[in-house]
Amino acid sequence: MIPVRNLWFMFLLSLGPLSAQPERFPINDLKAPSNTADLIKIQEALVNALPQARAATVCIEVKDGTGSGVIVSEDGLILTAAHVVIGINRECTVMLEDGTKLPAISLGLNSETDAAMVRITKPGKYPYVKMDREQQALLGDWVFSLGHSSGFNKDRGSVTRIGRIVRIAQSTFQSDCTLIGGDSGGPLFDMSGRLVGIHSRVGASLQSNMHVPMREFLTHWQSLLDAQFIGDGDFAAKPKKGSGYLGIATEARKEGGLVVTKVGEGSPAFRAKIGEGDILLEMNGKPLTTRQELQAQLAEMAHGERVVMKVSRAGKIENLTLFLDER
Amino acid sequence: MAWLLAMTCAVAIAQQTLDADYRITGREVLAAFEPQRQVLQTSSAVILQGRKEIGYGVVISPDGHILVKASDVESLKDIDVMIDQTRYKGAKLLAVDPAWDVGLLKIEASGLVPVRYARSSALPQGTWVVANGATSRTQRRALAGIISAKAREIPPSGGYVLGLMLDEKEVGKIQEVTEGMGAERAGLLKGDRLVKIGDQAIETIEQIEKLSEILQKQQKNSQVEVTVLRGKERQQAVVALSSRDEMASYEGNRNDQMSGEYSIRRSRFPRVIQHDILGNRYITGGPLLNLDGLCVGMNIARATRAESFAIPVEELQEIAKRLLASQP
Numbered sequence: 001m002i003p004v005r006n007l008w009f010m011f012l013l014s015l016g017p018l019s020a021q022p023e024r025f026p027i028n029d030l031k032a033p034s035n036t037a038d039l040i041k042i043q044e045a046l047v048n049a050l051p052q053a054r055a056a057t058v059c060i061e062v063k064d065g066t067g068s069g070v071i072v073s074e075d076g077l078i079l080t081a082a083h084v085v086i087g088i089n090r091e092c093t094v095m096l097e098d099g100t101k102l103p104a105i106s107l108g109l110n111s112e113t114d115a116a117m118v119r120i121t122k123p124g125k126y127p128y129v130k131m132d133r134e135q136q137a138l139l140g141d142w143v144f145s146l147g148h149s150s151g152f153n154k155d156r157g158s159v160t161r162i163g164r165i166v167r168i169a170q171s172t173f174q175s176d177c178t179l180i181g182g183d184s185g186g187p188l189f190d191m192s193g194r195l196v197g198i199h200s201r202v203g204a205s206l207q208s209n210m211h212v213p214m215r216e217f218l219t220h221w222q223s224l225l226d227a228q229f230i231g232d233g234d235f236a237a238k239p240k241k242g243s244g245y246l247g248i249a250t251e252a253r254k255e256g257g258l259v260v261t262k263v264g265e266g267s268p269a270f271r272a273k274i275g276e277g278d279i280l281l282e283m284n285g286k287p288l289t290t291r292q293e294l295q296a297q298l299a300e301m302a303h304g305e306r307v308v309m310k311v312s313r314a315g316k317i318e319n320l321t322l323f324l325d326e327r
Numbered sequence: 328m329a330w331l332l333a334m335t336c337a338v339a340i341a342q343q344t345l346d347a348d349y350r351i352t353g354r355e356v357l358a359a360f361e362p363q364r365q366v367l368q369t370s371s372a373v374i375l376q377g378r379k380e381i382g383y384g385v386v387i388s389p390d391g392h393i394l395v396k397a398s399d400v401e402s403l404k405d406i407d408v409m410i411d412q413t414r415y416k417g418a419k420l421l422a423v424d425p426a427w428d429v430g431l432l433k434i435e436a437s438g439l440v441p442v443r444y445a446r447s448s449a450l451p452q453g454t455w456v457v458a459n460g461a462t463s464r465t466q467r468r469a470l471a472g473i474i475s476a477k478a479r480e481i482p483p484s485g486g487y488v489l490g491l492m493l494d495e496k497e498v499g500k501i502q503e504v505t506e507g508m509g510a511e512r513a514g515l516l517k518g519d520r521l522v523k524i525g526d527q528a529i530e531t532i533e534q535i536e537k538l539s540e541i542l543q544k545q546q547k548n549s550q551v552e553v554t555v556l557r558g559k560e561r562q563q564a565v566v567a568l569s570s571r572d573e574m575a576s577y578e579g580n581r582n583d584q585m586s587g588e589y590s591i592r593r594s595r596f597p598r599v600i601q602h603d604i605l606g607n608r609y610i611t612g613g614p615l616l617n618l619d620g621l622c623v624g625m626n627i628a629r630a631t632r633a634e635s636f637a638i639p640v641e642e643l644q645e646i647a648k649r650l651l652a653s654q655p
Contacts, residue, residue, distance in 0.1 A: 003383040009544060032348075032355040036618055039359055043618075046473065092478035098571055139343040144453070144473075149633055150582050155479040160452055161472045161603040161633065166345040176351045178605055181582045202585060206605055207350060 016190035025191040049193030055127035057147035059095040068147040068186030076120030080185030082109035082235040108224035112233030117224040137196040147186030239302030244324030272322035282310035364469035369440040372481040380488040383613030396612040397430035426548040445621035448639035458516040459613040472604035484594035485571030486539035502574040509567040523554035542597035593628035599636035
């Protein structure tokens with residue numbers, strides 16, 4: 001039998017890599033900073049953490065406006081708010097602080113907690129921040145917010161504000177980092193620059209600033225990655241199946257596949273440069289042999305969703321990505 | 328065991344609230360800013376009309392020169408000023424810099440403690456700054472925040488306006504002059520015909536459509552020289568420009584609507600530093616201090632619920648010098 005002590009040892013071992021995290025910021029354990037020296041400690045931590053935090057904070061442009069977000073992996077995974085992206089599998093544009101524009105797509109979201117994920121679709125190495133995976137943020141901890149308030153402004157950059165976590169509730173944090181429209185989806189950091197939450201909404205009072213805590217992302221991580229629409233809340237309306245529009249007419253071929261007979265001008269198919277005479281072989285990885293198969297897939301999809309079409313054109317096979325318009 | 332675990336989880340996420348005293352605007356946190364508060368006590372002025380706090384000011388001379396936000400005091404009569412624990416009656420507005428919205432106020436006083444200027448306003452983002460909050464009769468209160476964004480110009484929000492409506496049919500004919508705005512104050516009248524702005528003749532509909540651009544190009548210190556035809560006579564006037572969002576008819580966008588009261592003039596500043604000391608719209612006019620108690624700027628606008636602007640100390644010193652030199 002394994003002695004208990006060894007069990008503890010194993011337990012600690014498994015935690016080993018996780019505990020290689022910065023020590024708790026000492027000022028957090030004071031009820032309040034008591035003098036200029038304490039204030040300087042806060043300032044030094046903040047000024048140190050800001051460059052990386054800023055580099056990873058992005059502006060997200062969607063059809064009807066802009067929000068913010070933050071990159072959390074080198075390959076461009078972004079956390080943001082559900083009410084910024086509104087839907088899953090939607091095309092959007094991500095802007096870095098220097099104005100670089102990158103194509104992106106929304107992944108999953110939770111319409112009840114306002115958590116959402118976005119991925120930059122252009123391969124690259126992006127600046128990113130570490131997350132507070134252990135959820136160590138406590139009531140009263142010093143935090144700072146970043147966000148593209150009222151939209152992207154290159155001369156100004158993203159805006160930072162300081163505060164404390166003033167309330168912790170079921171699925172939300174409240175801080176006194178004052179937020180405004182455009183900040184939504186932006187990051188809330190602890191003093192070592194680890195992500196502790198995502199901006200969600202504000203109340204009338206300056207201190208009423210709500211954030212989605214990390215826990216809400218971590219609990220649903222895989223579903224968010226898999227582009228699932230979670231919950232039945234107010235932050236995003238569940239996409240209506242069958243509301244998507246592709247903009248083509250087709251005919252089945254004896255040899256398999258569907259031949260395109262007509263493309264609506266300006267339609268998603270048109271924009272993806274699908275032309276008359278092209279042969280559609282697969283849609284989202286499923287072979288197409290009859291028009292009904294294409295209709296059946298469309299009936300299960302909503303507008304804004306992504307379609308990958310395998311197309312044969314003059315003997316060459318291409319995979320085209322397009323996004324359904326609203327019918 | 329399962330029940331116990333469930334209990335612990337419930338405890339872990341039960342609602343917790345931080346006492347107001349320990350928040351960023353709370354007494355206990357602000358107590359750490361006592362040295363800077365003491366500077367505000369002697370070197371910032373509280374601008375009063377009766378008992379109402381209109382804003383603050385920066386004390387710049389021992390004998391009673393104070394810089395204030397001009398647009399908040401220009402229309403007032405009988406301004407009093409509180410410095411430290413003394414109330415000074417009958418402050419006079421000596422001069423105004425329209426480009427920066429800064430006024431020079433004078434009270435009869437001696438032995439005041441002027442602010443000490445910092446050498447530079449180029450503070451890294453995240454640096455603490457301190458400014459006036461609401462005050463009591465005898466005590467100034469400090470509010471604290473940080474430098475929030477890059478220093479920059481704030482262009483006129485929605486573009487420049489003269490404060491008049493033009494006839495849609497007759498090019499340049501003034502249909503209405505907006506009360507209290509530049510055109511009215513410069514004496515333009517309904518029925519006048521706009522013929523020239525700066526050195527740009529106004530002759531076509533296309534030019535009228537591009538009026539905002541013409542104003543932008545022709546303005547100097549937020550003013551333009553306007554020529555109108557009144558009957559057969561040519562008249563010239565210097566019109567102070569406003570931003571579109573300063574018009575009384577402006578209803579505000581979504582962010583304005585969630586901002587509470589903001590400064591009426593909050594744009595068209597040549598350069599500002601931005602911080603997150605917010606409070607209400609009357610927190611402008613006072614000095615912005617660093618942790619050394621030195622003046623790094625002057626608060627000039629509460630732009631929204633989340634954005635405050637200050638004139639950087641370099642420009643502030645030049646403005647002060649200019650306004651003082653304009654006095655006999």
